[in-house]
Amino acid sequence: MERVLQVTADGSHTLFIPEMNEHYHSVNGAxxxxxxxxxxxxxxxxxxPVIHLLEIGFGTGLNALLTWKELEEVLTDKQVVYHSIELYPLSETLVSSLNYGELVWPEQKDRFHELHQAPWNQEVALSDRFILHKIEGDSNRCAFPTNIDLIYMDAFAPEKQPEMWSQPFYEKLYAHAADGAVLVTYCAKGDVRRGMQAAGFQMERLPGPPGKRHILRGRK
Incomplete structure (x- = not known):
């Protein structure tokens, strides 16, 4: 699929897929x-102290970069084992065009490329606090890690990727989550909230970022 580089409202990049009419991140500020x-x-x-995290959709790597930065600069008493599943990894050319390293973490801008250069399908300790495991595959078919403490549900929108927002998928997430696990997603649709509730998550709507009224957070 073709991906077109675009600048969002906060100066950070996103990618647009004309074939799907879909952006990787909010145009109001990725x-x-x-x-x-x-x-x-x-x-x-x-x-x-140790958080086992599962991200649905590695995408541009922005969430991973922000998580790593937060651990190094703010949550210095924590470690994250970061599992992320992606069916369509970005090309090196596209990664090189994104401005996240320079904009988000200029003091350590090369770490953005370290994320993308890390091998797939194996754990890599990128620092004492951040262990990355990128999984190349289909989230509906590949195995999930167990005892997940935090889920970043960041697939494309339900109308673009309905298979990622189905009841069996919510139940798969719940089954692999540890007691007390947290799930967050940008999607606040009522049927998504009800589906996740039916799977067992206790759901709440929270105020959203600029350009978005609400987001969802769930707990097991």
Whole structure:
């Protein structure tokens, strides 16, 4: 699929897929959206020294970069084992065009490329606090890690990727989550909230980032 580089409202990049009429991140600000939802409402909501995290959709690697930065600069008493599943990894050319390293973490801008250069399908300790395991495959078919403490549900929108927002998929997430696990997603649709509730998650709507009214957070 063709991917077109675009600049969002906060100066950070996103990618647009004309074939799907879909963006990887909010045009109202890719960086601020990811920081608000996945770091603020997600990572900071888990009170464990070692957090086993599952991300649905590695995508541009922005969520992973923000998580790593937060561990190194703010949550210095925590470690994250970061599992991320992606069916269509980006090319090196596309990765090189994204400005996340320079914009988000200029003091350590090369770490963005370390994320993408890490081998697939094996754990790699990128620092004492951040262990990355990128899984290349279909989230509906590949095995999930067990005892997940935090889920970044960041697949494309339900109308674009309905198979990622189905009842069996919610139940698969719940079955692999540890007691007390947290799930966060940008999608606040009523049928998504009800489906996740039916799977067992206790769901709440939270105020959203700029350009978005609500987001969802669930707990097991």
């Amino acid at each position: 960086w601020q959206e990811s920081q608000y939802i996945f770091i603020g409402a997600g990572l900071h909501a888990v009170d464990k």
